[in-house]
Amino acid sequence: MLDISVEESLEYTPEVARATEHLYPKVSHLVTEAEWQLYAPLIVAINRLKKEKNAAILAHNYQAPELFWCISDVTGDSLQLAREAAESSADVLVMCGVHFMAETSKVLNPEQVVLIPDPEAGCSLAESITAQDVRDLRKAHPGVPVVTYVNTSAAVKAECDICCTSSNAVKVVEALGVPRVIFVPDGHLGKYVASQTDVEIIGWDGMCIVHDEFRPSDMAALRAAHPGIEVLVHPECRKEVQDVADSIGSTSQLHRYIAENSPKKVALITECTMAGNLSVAFPETEFIQPCSLCPYMKKITLEKVYRSLKTLSPQVDIDPEVAARARRSLQAMLDI
CATH class of the missing domain: 3.40.50.10800 (NadA-like)
Structure with missing residues (x-):
């Protein structure tokens, strides 16, 4: 349950009910009426703040329905969000996703304010590899290009040649036109790519705790x-x-x-x-639904989005040199 007691203005009034009456039918089979009376005032406040601050909210497919359907401007997988982030004219981008996604938005939009409503919304897969790990792989396999799944930190992306997502991984690997590549960090996705192409995959043993189970x-x-x-x-x-x-x-x-x-x-x-x-x-x-929930995605809530937009924090900041190198690997993917 949301704790909105500190914001007495966030009440479920007849005005709020009217302002959200077109939204609740979409999610009524997923959100109870009692929950909606807590969510609706925040939804109204967030949508008002978006207009005031020229903000856009990017919501990943794994976000809760009250975020996905009621406050988002862009929804999709990490590739869709990356593309939209690269083309956005908003002054503020709010990432309703995990931290590496917010970093990707900042890398592609260095002049815009990028917010992550909860900086502890991490990713087990992104945390499975470091920039030093990539440097070590390059030393072990001289001249072999490194493809990184976007589920990695900006520091890791900066050490790689090109990024990919699960939707374009095979296309990216084949576009390089080489007999073998280093593919990090998801071992299961690497094996899938290997099954779809003749390119030799040198993999890494990372995994997502949600999918691996x-x-x-x-x-x-x-x-x-x-x-x-x-x-x-x-x-x-x-x-x-x-x-x-x-x-x-x-x-x-x-x-x-x-x-x-x-x-x-x-x-x-x-x-x-x-x-x-x-x-x-x-x-x-x-x-x-054979339910497997991502504990990191669930850290993003309406209340946190509201606080983040209201205070324009926490902001994502990346070292400019790291960001420039990461941008090259992301742009290489977007060009494909």
Whole structure:
């Protein structure tokens, strides 16, 4: 429950009810009326502050529905958010995601204020590798280009040749036109890329705590309990889980699969909040949620977004030299 007692003006009044009456029907199957009475005043206040401060809110697919559907200006996976950040004319960017995403926005928009509502919204995958690790890999494999998944710090990106996301990783690796690459940090995604290309992948043993926990037995149990279900798997999952999937893809690719195929019943093997968000857009599809929550994404709340916009803090700052080098690797990806 949100603690808004310190802001007595944030009350659920008839005016707030009228201002948000077009929003609640979207999320009413995900948010209770009691929760909405807490959320609605913050939603009104955030949307007002956005206009006052010429701010844009970027929300990842894993964000809670009250953020994703009620305050965001841009939604999507990390590639979509990176593209929009690079083209944004807003004075202030608010990242409703994790810290490396906020860093990416700052790298691509050095003159804009970039806010991260909770700087402790980290990422187990990003924390699995350091800039020194990349330098050591280069020494061990002279002349081999380094591809880094965007789920890394700006310092790591600065040491690499090009970035990728789960939606374009294969395309990026093949675009380099070389027989082998170093691919960091996600070991499961690296194995997926290796299965889709003839390029030799020198990998790293990083992983996402959300996706790594799924097992083939979970997929078998889903199919037994829900005959006819389609199982869509994120490539950050283990290879043996990918092997029993009906389709493998990034969050944007999973979204597109549902839009194009209209499955009657589906399980998304990724962070389970995404299924709730997609249920708003695809009410005819039944989403079975084998729930695995990202504890870092859940650190971003409406209250924290409100505080962040009101105070224009915490801001993301990156050493200019590091940012310039990281920008080159990100731009190389965006150019592809």
